[in-house]
Amino acid sequence: MLISLLQAIASGVVTGCAYALVALSLVMIYKSTDVINFGGGEMVMIGGYLAMFALLAIGLPYAGAFVFAAVVAFMVGAAFDRVVLDRMLGRALPGQSVLVAMVIATVGLSYVLKGLVRVVPYTEEVRRLAPLFAGDPVFLGPIILQRQDIAIVVIAVLLMRAWWAFFNFTLLGKALRATSQNPRAAALIGIPVRAMRMTIWGIAAIFAAMAGILLGPKLLMTPDMGSVVILAFAAAIVGGFHNLPGCILGGVVLGVVQNLVGLYISSRAIVLTPFVVIMLVLVLRPQGLFGGAVVTKKV
Amino acid sequence: MLEVQTISASYGSVRALEAVSLQVDAGGIVCLLGANGAGKSTTLNCISGVVPSARGRIRCDGRDITGWAIERIVALGIVQVPEGRELFPALSVEENLVLGTWLHRRQRNHGPEFERVYEYFPRLKERRKQAAGFLSGGEQQMLMIGRALMARPKYLLLDEPSLGLSPLLVQQLFEIIARMHRDGIAILLVEQNAKVALSVSEYGYILENGEVRLHGRAKALSEDPEVHAAYLGA
Numbered sequence A: 001m002l003i004s005l006l007q008a009i010a011s012g013v014v015t016g017c018a019y020a021l022v023a024l025s026l027v028m029i030y031k032s033t034d035v036i037n038f039g040g041g042e043m044v045m046i047g048g049y050l051a052m053f054a055l056l057a058i059g060l061p062y063a064g065a066f067v068f069a070a071v072v073a074f075m076v077g078a079a080f081d082r083v084v085l086d087r088m089l090g091r092a093l094p095g096q097s098v099l100v101a102m103v104i105a106t107v108g109l110s111y112v113l114k115g116l117v118r119v120v121p122y123t124e125e126v127r128r129l130a131p132l133f134a135g136d137p138v139f140l141g142p143i144i145l146q147r148q149d150i151a152i153v154v155i156a157v158l159l160m161r162a163w164w165a166f167f168n169f170t171l172l173g174k175a176l177r178a179t180s181q182n183p184r185a186a187a188l189i190g191i192p193v194r195a196m197r198m199t200i201w202g203i204a205a206i207f208a209a210m211a212g213i214l215l216g217p218k219l220l221m222t223p224d225m226g227s228v229v230i231l232a233f234a235a236a237i238v239g240g241f242h243n244l245p246g247c248i249l250g251g252v253v254l255g256v257v258q259n260l261v262g263l264y265i266s267s268r269a270i271v272l273t274p275f276v277v278i279m280l281v282l283v284l285r286p287q288g289l290f291g292g293a294v295v296t297k298k299v
Numbered sequence B: 001m002l003e004v005q006t007i008s009a010s011y012g013s014v015r016a017l018e019a020v021s022l023q024v025d026a027g028g029i030v031c032l033l034g035a036n037g038a039g040k041s042t043t044l045n046c047i048s049g050v051v052p053s054a055r056g057r058i059r060c061d062g063r064d065i066t067g068w069a070i071e072r073i074v075a076l077g078i079v080q081v082p083e084g085r086e087l088f089p090a091l092s093v094e095e096n097l098v099l100g101t102w103l104h105r106r107q108r109n110h111g112p113e114f115e116r117v118y119e120y121f122p123r124l125k126e127r128r129k130q131a132a133g134f135l136s137g138g139e140q141q142m143l144m145i146g147r148a149l150m151a152r153p154k155y156l157l158l159d160e161p162s163l164g165l166s167p168l169l170v171q172q173l174f175e176i177i178a179r180m181h182r183d184g185i186a187i188l189l190v191e192q193n194a195k196v197a198l199s200v201s202e203y204g205y206i207l208e209n210g211e212v213r214l215h216g217r218a219k220a221l222s223e224d225p226e227v228h229a230a231y232l233g234a
Ligand SMILES: Nc1ncnc2c1ncn2[C@@H]1O[C@H](COP(=O)(O)OP(=O)(O)O)[C@@H](O)[C@H]1O
Pocket: A094, A095, B011, B014, B015, B016, B034, B035, B036, B037, B038, B039, B040, B041, B042, B043
């Protein structure tokens, strides 16, 4: 009994780390552009397929597949901003908001990516990515973890560390934060605001795509696998949607809660978990579990 | 020399500027006065490339910069300190300042720029690790000017720097503005506080409903009976 609880928590933490990456991607975009990216799930999906393409068609090693997927995902995210969102903003009259239209454009992005990915082979049948590390499972006391699980946690943590260092210690990272806090002031000291927004979209796409590669061996890969994004939305809402560390914790919480629901309630209830969590948090604690008061100002 | 030649600008169907011309010599100090809504901020935003001008030209040191992107205009040395408290609130004072060096970030050493800013505003040095959002109104104004100085302005455009400051702080701020001018930075000062603005300026323009109503040497303007009645109080 206790062992199955511990096991459920441990594997919940593992998938939670991947959800956290996707949540980071969503919140990064929201904080700097106010846009909720409904194409986030499809960015996860293309990450998985790009890696599969790199491994099977190009014959790259796994490290190469990560780099290939990151580069292409960056270009997809940045191009979407440049070609679609930037034009929408450019055509808006001063003071006119095109936010709703921009959010709808992200729904469009999700369909475009779902359609485009079918150009790549491997989408006609359900597949899995090869695990990063094959081999016997690892025993942590009574808990069994696959090597892939450990790789997920390690890589997710490394990515988050890199993300944190980038935004706190590099001038480009600071310029990106400055632009999201006050684009007007950033422009007036010569920071190219449009290029910054494009960069944020690119980086956010990388984070989603990396989650896709990490989840690829665990989930069944189909062009519809982007639906995992609902877990990331729930994670971000648990974290308060403004609070980046909060949404990382939110990801882990979601992974664990999902497994506990499967263990104690019913495996059929698992798919409902994110919806129930979203409703509960929005009704009872809209500022998120880790935030203080309701945040209205962007920080 | 920074020259604005008969520019017009509008927001949708609202005409904000009509054939406004003005000029700031290299190293000069000029003020642009007028009531709320006269078009002062719009003038600065046209110069900075934030708001497009429908007609007219803007020239800087012989170059026609009309229609240039904001960052190219900043790179030329025209730096605006906007109205209000336009900071990066979650970044520290030091981080706000270092972002001012964005356009010449390839030169690694920004020590001299930091020193210059801390010399004008010693208060910022004491608070350099604090988040900008926690500064007082006066300190935030100093930080905005400091951040603009980090961008190495040749022409500094100040939009109502005295807004919301106590009379004592306004006086200290204007002493520093005069010092920056003596140190060779040309200043275009937008103010509603005509008295203090004219006292530090060499030349002045008065805007009314988007048009230049009057202009002349600061001394002459402050003695003009019409200006006196409308802007300097009884
Ligand atoms: N973003 C805007 N949208 C529409 N009208 C504006 C905008 N900014 C300024 N205006 C209008 O343009 C005119 C000039 O404004 P502004 O340049 O801000 O004046 P000032 O800085 O002298 O107070 C005013 O009538 C104002 O209402």
